[in-house]
Amino acid sequence: MEWKTYYLDMILVPLGFLMTIGYHIWLWHKTRSEPFSTSIGINAHARRFWVPTMLKDIEKKNILVAQSLRNLIMGSTLMATTSILLSAGLAAIISSTYTIKKPLDDVIYGGHGEFMVALKYVTLLTIFLFSFFCHSLSIRFLNQLSLLICTPQDVMSMVTPDYLVEILERGTTLNTIGNRIFYSALPLLLWIFGPVLVFLCSLAMLIVFYNLDIVSESGKKEKIVLSDESNYV
Known part of the structure; x- marks a missing residue:
């Protein structure tokens, strides 16, 4: 009986995750092998020239640098x-003694038991906390760069352009x-209303990611030729 209730959640939700993870593994490989075919590779290459130019x-150019950072x-x-605001809201929902109403029980497929509802909110909380952690570290490195990039080179010889580029990359x-x-x-977020929406939204997100990440052949011809270097990230 439990399997009949949860089988869509156990199949469609992990499948959506695997598709997203597989796409980003493929994108990472393509960025490393063909950097100028992805927007991430082009941006990474441009950042390597930005610091020495500034x-x-x-x-x-100190005002331009300050504004960019x-x-x-x-x-x-x-x-x-x-x-962090979404994490705080989800934590409040999880810790609340108020019973969360099951939305549209007779219409939406998938499990609506207490365990499944708790799993949905805990998963969302964990992902948002990881996102907060990454952005916090990003702010830390960018703040460090904003201080070091204006440091006179003759005063602190260890603050080299390569070191600043490394901080910017991080x-x-x-x-x-x-x-x-x-x-x-x-x-x-759509898992609250059923696993089918999770799978469909994951497919839609992959289409959006692909169109944003991959540079078309016509677009590559119009871009400025940078160099043949291939060591990025």
Whole structure:
């Protein structure tokens, strides 16, 4: 009887997760092997040139640097705040003694028992906490970069352009990971209404991700040729 109640949750929800994880493994491999075919690879390559370019004339470009880093920090701060607020709300729901009503029991497929409801909210809470953790670390690295990039090179010889690029890469990579973790929780929000919606939303998210991540052949021809370097991330 339990299997008949939960079998859709046990099949469709993990399948949606596996599709998302498989896509990002494929995207990571494609970014490493063909960096200029993905927006992540192109952006990573551009960041390697951004820091040395800013350092060449930092006295005139310090405002541009501050504004660019501020925009990155504000984006991470917004996502971190959203994640922790959602985590606090979910924690309040989990710890509440109020019985959560089962939504549309006779219409939505899947399990609606107390264990399944608790599993849904705990899973969402865990994902949002991981997203908050990644964005918090991203803010930490970007704040560090904003201080070090204006440090005179002759005063602190250890603050090299390569070191600053490494800090920028860590901050932006953590920001990207935090965003992807946050987006992976969106299908799970629909799990409250049944596993079928989770699977369909996961498919829709993959289509959106693919169109955002992969650079079309026509688009690549119009881009500026950067170089043949292939070591990224």
